[in-house]
Amino acid sequence: MQAWEHRRNREDHDLVTVKIGDGMGNQMYNYACGYAAAKRSGEKLRLDISECDNSTLRDYELDHFRVVYDEKESFPNRTFWQKLYKRLRRDIRYHVIRERDMYAVDERVFVPARRGRYLHGYWQCLGYFEEYLDDLREMFTPAYEQTDAVRELMQQFTQTPTCALHVRGGDLGGPNRAYFQQAIARMQKEKPDVTFIVFTNDLPKAKECLDDGEARMRYIAEFGEALSDIDEFFLMSACQNQIISNSTYSTWAAYLNTLPGRIVIVPKFHGVEQMALPDWIVLDGGACQKGEIDAV
Numbered sequence: 001m002q003a004w005e006h007r008r009n010r011e012d013h014d015l016v017t018v019k020i021g022d023g024m025g026n027q028m029y030n031y032a033c034g035y036a037a038a039k040r041s042g043e044k045l046r047l048d049i050s051e052c053d054n055s056t057l058r059d060y061e062l063d064h065f066r067v068v069y070d071e072k073e074s075f076p077n078r079t080f081w082q083k084l085y086k087r088l089r090r091d092i093r094y095h096v097i098r099e100r101d102m103y104a105v106d107e108r109v110f111v112p113a114r115r116g117r118y119l120h121g122y123w124q125c126l127g128y129f130e131e132y133l134d135d136l137r138e139m140f141t142p143a144y145e146q147t148d149a150v151r152e153l154m155q156q157f158t159q160t161p162t163c164a165l166h167v168r169g170g171d172l173g174g175p176n177r178a179y180f181q182q183a184i185a186r187m188q189k190e191k192p193d194v195t196f197i198v199f200t201n202d203l204p205k206a207k208e209c210l211d212d213g214e215a216r217m218r219y220i221a222e223f224g225e226a227l228s229d230i231d232e233f234f235l236m237s238a239c240q241n242q243i244i245s246n247s248t249y250s251t252w253a254a255y256l257n258t259l260p261g262r263i264v265i266v267p268k269f270h271g272v273e274q275m276a277l278p279d280w281i282v283l284d285g286g287a288c289q290k291g292e293i294d295a296v
Contacts (some may be wrong), residue, residue, distance in 0.1 A: 239259075
């Protein structure tokens, strides 16, 4: 028993393990926090992708990017006994840090532990990883073969006055019509020649929110290419400007935009101050359902 304990401690010492789960935007926040924690202390990084592998709704998405890590693990997690084993193994093997408050930085994340840290949470605060945002931007680039049409669209969106406009529907809902009308007016004031490229998973809601008639607007589906979610993500980030929703998906697309003179507009919701970059414009008046953010 003592020999096993010594071997286990040796294996897990100088190691940060982070739980990867939920949708792609959330997985990017999980990874960003784990990467930054390991980078700060010079430790190895392990990704626990069990939640993705056992989900019937979400897939592991980080293999679309050029992320770096030292190890990856996954365990069956569907039956009661499998869940119990995984929970006991995790709690015995690691120093588990469970997120206490989604809207504040938890200093425990930064402190190395003898058994190795296991990060269990969403970690949707820039404070966890902002100093490594340039590293993350380099890694959150395509690691899959894009079609010629997608590459051409990305180049077109980057080189012309465009603004990605993300309308989310789904589980948590998103900003209302008032927000989008204010955001469009603000963007047109700053960028008079802009064309809005609409990205949405809820076309009826998008039509309701954006039925303006004056703005130059095109829906991404109009471009004729069968696009995957990851294709749309990179196309969103390629636009010169962004109007985003309370969504980790479009928030990360905006993080990746480093073009000079870019404008990013985000709705006001509880916690937005922890996620928005200092030069982003936060607009009130377009309430988000529950005031929450999640991946779409």
